[in-house]
Amino acid sequence: MLNPRRRTWALLGLTGPAYLWLTIAVFLPLSAMLYFSFLTVAPFGGREAAVSLKHYQAFLDRDFYQVLTWRSLKLGLHVTFWCIVIGYPAALALARYVPGRWREALLLMVVLPFWSNALVRVFSWTMVLREGGVLDSAVRMVFPWLEPIDVLFTYDAIVIGLVHSFLPYMILTCYVSLQAIDGALIEAARTLGASGLVVFRRIILPLSVPGLFAGVLLTFVPVIGSFMEARILGGRAGTLLGTVIEDQFTVVFNWPRGAALSFILLAIVLLILAAAWPVLRRHLPNG
């Protein structure tokens, strides 16, 4: 159709601008930060910067950073766990038990809050969890003799806020693979005498693994890099690897240290993605 020369130009013209943009805004910055993480100080204001490993060494030397990394990973596990426990049955309910005309409306309602501002949604939990807030008032209306309930500025508050943020992801990804299951398979198993539990364990669960898996990744990875949720809902209990990185850039101004911590976080993310790769590749459309 087109001669090879024009074809090359068309391709370059079509993809060039987008990828040039991505290079300037994402790939070069990541490289720059990798470089910075190996400097002693940020090379601004006439300061001499030397190449060193001292910021990575600091991570190994100070228990503080390792403890916080564990905390972030544990937070990721807790949030992911609750998202599965709450979200998977919901996806199953939507895909298999809700009549068609309700399904789309309900799905939309589940996804809708997810598209409103994340910050605002986290903030809205302060109205519920604080002493004298919705939860406290409601519980004490029923049980007036109880102590005031003040969950705000605790670890649990962070978990609740993050589950609220990521639950729609989990429901959506699980729903997509659950509703793709051929109903005939289930009918066949039923006809052959399989109980509900067996059908779930042998057919529904295995076939929905890709969606579950995608949901886990889409929850776990952002959660271990979160900081704003911990700041708003965790208060003093909310120190995480993410908040320490934020501090390095906005309060302490030790950019190389922040860069090194960011790359340790990125390395963790990449390790997780690499471990997930065999499963991901099998289920990605067109390889």
Next chain:
Amino acid sequence: MNGGAQAVTPRARRDTGTWLAGIWLALILGFLYLPIAAMAVMAFNESVLYELPFKPTTIWFERLAENERLIRASVNSIGLALANTVIATVLGTMAALAFARYTFRGKTLLRLLLFPPITIPWLIIGTAMLVMFFWIGIGRGLHAMLLGHVALSLPYVVVVVGARLASFGPALEEAAATLGANPWQTFRRVTLPVLAPGVVAAALFAFAVSFDQFVISYFLAPPGVSTLPVEIYSAIRKGFTPEVNAVSSIIIVVSMGVVLLFARLYRFGGVPSEGGGR
């Protein structure tokens, strides 16, 4: 709990299932909407300390109208989101066209390169942008935020437009070309009209991504310049007032409005071929 399958008819079993499903989903919707509703209600309550009993007032919205910082931040947010929408939609649609209509070496690699901007935590990307932009002299500010927002929206645009392009093959375009249309006419008269719903959906997506973006903007905001989410974050950290509730409620309404529009144009999750079946 349906162990005695013989005793229970499939019909009755399905009804119990539907009931349980309904209850579970209702609880989840409650969990998802309760805090948002509480926040919105408190925006109309008179007490600064969110104390009950509820005394209705619109004073917090009136205060908002006088708050110049918030108004400037809103103008910034909307302007940024609009600019982002135009640039990301155009560049992303072009890339999607290349992916859908050409086979070439390195295509898989280019596709793979769309993942880092959406999978790497924003904290890392945001701080990396700060380091780089500061270093090479781009600096912080709305232009830097625009650079960042477009990069984050592009992958979504490519995916959404790509999905639309995949739904109709190149046959239409080939027919137009055979009938003597030049490439530009083919694009203008054939591809674009069929593609339009996908492009509009992608544009709304891009708008939402930018309008809701906090982390990137936060790191790239110099003192005195901010977007709505950045302004709200600093207000929350200073100690919150019902004014924050008022502006947050407005944001929620706007964001949800955009998504509902999106949902009308781009049905997601629905099963197109079979309406009521399971």
